[in-house]
Amino acid sequence: MSFCPECGTALTLKPLKNEGMIPFCENCREYRFPAFNTAVSLIVLSPDKSEILLIQQYGRHDNILVAGYVNKGESAENAAVRELKEETGLNVISLEYNRSEYFPRTNTLMLNFTCVADSRSLDGLNTGEVDAAEWFAPSLAREKIRPESLAKRFLLYYLDEKKNKL
């Protein structure tokens, strides 16, 4: 059972055309689609696009992609630029949407982008948030990224499906 985020009334399921059974608030007379989080993750390319940045966080030694939640009211594009700056000190020169996937464990829709960074320098790394960061050639990034992860699926999609068509 879930409750209306506006008025707290218990929601009931009501049919909605082409959508199936959707939670409905009898008090507000509004459908209340289930809420989820939105985050961005980034395949960060070096300025010459020859290398990919992988990071390690939270005391773990898995190599992952730079990622972060989208703030309420913020665009995904802005979140991507902001997160790269906050975590690595790097600026985004260009940004392109890659693909998305829902991550059930954190109830998050993850939007993956590819971006080109303005520098290879990691002097501005936010060591409070990122334990380590390293540039890898694409063939090595493919091997080094955390196995069985959403980050790996995004990276492989980019390298195998998208990169050649750009």
Ligand SMILES: [Zn+2]
């Ligand atoms: Zn309500």
